[in-house]
Amino acid sequence: MDDVGIDVRKKLRNKLTPALVAKADKVIALNAKEELPDYLLRSPKLELWDVSDAGGTGALFHANIRDLIKEKVVDLIKQLD
Numbered sequence: 482m483d484d485v486g487i488d489v490r491k492k493l494r495n496k497l498t499p500a501l502v503a504k505a506d507k508v509i510a511l512n513a514k515e516e517l518p519d520y521l522l523r524s525p526k527l528e529l530w531d532v533s534d535a536g537g538t539g540a541l542f543h544a545n546i547r548d549l550i551k552e553k554v555v556d557l558i559k560q561l562d
Contacts, residue, residue, distance in 0.1 A: 484544060502526060509557070511550075528557075 482489045495501075499520045502508055508526045510517055521527055530553055535546045 482547065485547070497521065507561070
């Protein structure tokens, strides 16, 4: 992310809860479907994105995944607009 001027070193993940899902317009999951809780799988707000796990890969693979996610986010914004 440094390549694009974003520092994520101190960023922490928030645990997704049923209450957060209820407040959301849409929930995007990058996890494998089998890893998701039932309340999320039953939600019509869920959208699964097919994005490879970048764990254990090199910088180029991470950059490609970052760029893919950016494209998907831009497309989602256009859909919701």
